[in-house]
Amino acid sequence: MNLNQIQHKIVTTINGPILVVAGAGSGKTRVIIYRIIYMIKKMRINPENILALTFTKKAANEMKSRLFKIINNPLILKKITIGTFHSIFSIILRNEAHLLGYNSNYTIYDNKDSDYLIKKILKNLNIEKVLDYRKIRKQISNYKNNLFFLSKKNNKNTLFYKVYKIYVKKCHQMNSLDFDDILLHTNYLFYRFPNILLKYQNKFKYILVDEYQDTNISQNNIIKKLSNKYKNIFVVGDDAQSIYSFRGAKISNILNFHFIYKNTKIFRLEQNYRSTNSIVKASNKIISFNKNQIYKKVWTDNEKGEEIKIYNATSDEEEAIYIANYILMYTTKKKFKYKDFAILYRTNYQSNIIELILKEKKIPYNIYGSISIEHRKEIKDLFSYLKFINNINDEVSLLRILNSEIKYKKTIKSIINISKKKNIEIYNIINNIEKYDINININTVKKLKIICSFLKKIRFNLNKFNAYQIVKYVIIFLLKKKKYENKIKEKFKLILINIYKYVKKKLRFYNINTYLSDFLQYFYLEDDNNENDKANKVSIMTVHLSKGLEYPIVFITGLEENIFPSKSCIGNSQIEEERRLFYVALTRAKKIAILTYATSRFLWGNKITNIPSRFINEINKLISIKYKKNKYNNILGLKIHHKDFGSGIILNCNNDIATIKFNKLGIKRILLSLNKIIF
C-alpha cells in the first residue's frame, strides 16, 4: 500500500472515534481511500455500511474516481455511499419526505431562487427599501446552519423573523428546499423520528468525513446523531485549511471533537509528500502570521526545488498573457503537459480575461465552477421549465417562466394579485385565463395557451419518459418559440449530451432509469460540470475549489490588496481566513509556484489600481530575487526612511515609482530618483 507508519496505523485502526489532524499534502485523501479499501477487503465490512462525506462536488467525484481506479469493481463501488453532505442527505430526505410533509419530488432552490423569493416577500411587506434581500438570505442561511430554530435564541419580534417565517412557509407550500434546508430538515428528521435515525445508524455503521474543519453546526450535528450508536466516526481535517466560515463552518468542531466523542484516538500527519522544500517553507511562513491555529509542524524530505517566483504585470490582461506564454514555453521546451498547470484566482470574475487569452493562444483549458452555467439566463429559463414540470407547486419557477415569456409586467402583476386575493394557484389561473377579468394582450393569451398546453402534455408523460427525453422536448419547445443565439443553442446541446451520458451510465452501471427529478438532483448537487477531468488541459478555478487537488505548476493570480485578500476581509478578523486561503493555494503546488499581480485591472469597466498583496510581503524573503522585475528589484518589503515623510515599508515598485506605506502618513507613491529615501 506504500504508506508510512502513521498512515498505516490510521488506515488499520477501524473502530471508535478517530481524529486525524493532517497538514497539507500529507496524504490524507490517500489515507481515506486506503482505509475504505482496508475495511472492505481485509475487515470484510459490508460496503453498504460505509458513508464517506465531502464538502464539494469536486472532492466527492475525485474520491469516487480514485477509489474506482483501485477497486475497479463497479458492483462494490456502487454500494459505498460517497458524496457531499447535501447530495447524500437530500437523497435520504427524498425517501422520507412524506414524514416531513413534503413530496419526494421537491425542488432544490439555489441562491438565486432564494433571492427571488425573498425579494418578493420584502416587496409584499413593503420593506424592500429597508432590508437588503442578500443580507436577509445570508442571515436566513446563518440561522439554519447554526440550528437556531432548536434553541431559544430567536428574537421573534424582529422584522427579520417575520420575513424568515414567511420564507419558510412559502418554501414548504411550494415543496421546495434551499441548500441549508437539506441539512436542517435532516436534523429535524433524525430528531423527530428516532426509528428513522436508527435505520440510518444501522446502515451507516462506519462514517468518514473529509475536510472536517469545514463542517458547520448543522452538519456536525447530523454526524453526531448518525454515529451515536456505533461510534465509528473517522474525521480528517486541517485547521490551517479552514476556508468556509462564510458557510457557517466552525473550527470549534475539530477543536472539541475529542471532548464530544469519548476515547477519541488522535493522529497527526505532518510529513508533506507533495511539495518541494521551498514551497513547504513558504507555506509554513505564511501560516505563522495567523494567531489562531493548532500547532503543527509540517515538514518534508523532498528536494529544495525552485524558489517561488513572482511576476508584476502592468494589467490583468498582461498577467494572463504572461501566464499563457509561460505555459507555452514550458510545454514546448520543458516537456510539461497542459494538465500539469493550474491557474488559481480569488473571485470567479477573474477567469474572464484568463479564458480569453488562453483561447487566443489556443491553450486547451478546463474551467471548474465558473460563473456557473446554471446562472446564465437562458439556462436558468430552461431549468425553470424543468423544475416546474417536475414540481407543480414550485411557483418561483413558474413565475420565472412567466417573466421570461411575458413582456408586460402589469399582466404578471394582475395574475399574482388575483392569485393572492382569491387564493388560487397561479398555474390554475393561467390555465383558465379567459375566465378572469384581466386587461391582457391577445398575443399574450395565445402565448399562455401554448405554454399551458405544452406543460400539460409533458407533465402527463412525466413518469413515462426519462430525463433525457423530457429535457429534449423542452429544448425543442424553447427553440421553436424563441430565436436564440447559436452560442445558447450550443449550450443546450451540451446539456443534452450531458444528460444523455448520465442517463445511460445510470442504466448500465446501476440498472436504474433516470427520471427528471433524479436528473435535477444530479444537476444541482452532484455534477461538477467536468467530464474532461483526465484530458490534457490546463485547469483554471477559484482557490476554494482547488482544495484537495495538486498540480506540478501552480499560478496564484491577482495577488493584490482588495482582491486577494478580498476587500471585505481587510481590517477585520476574516483576514486570517484569507491567509489560510492563500496557504491552500500555495500548497497545491508540487514543483513550481508562481505568484502574479497586476498594477492595474479592470473592474466594472473602470481601471482600478491596487498595491501588491500583503501575502507577497509576508514571504518576500523566500521569493526568487531574479523574478522581481526592474532595477530596484530587491527592495520589496524593505523598511526604509524618507527624508520628509519618516519611516515606512516598500509595498511595490514599478520602474522608478515606489509605493510606500509610511508609519505616520499612510500609503504614498514616491519617485525613487529624487533620492529622498535612505535604504
Place this chain on the structure above:
DNA sequence: CCTTCGTGAATTTTT
C-alpha cells in the same frame, strides 16, 4: 398598450 430612457448596483468564496 408598448417603447425608451435613466438610474444604480454588481463581484468573495460553495452547496
Place this chain on the structure above:
DNA sequence: TTCACGAAGG
C-alpha cells in the same frame, strides 16, 4: 461595463 428595473412618454 452590463444588466435589471421602473418611470415617463409615445
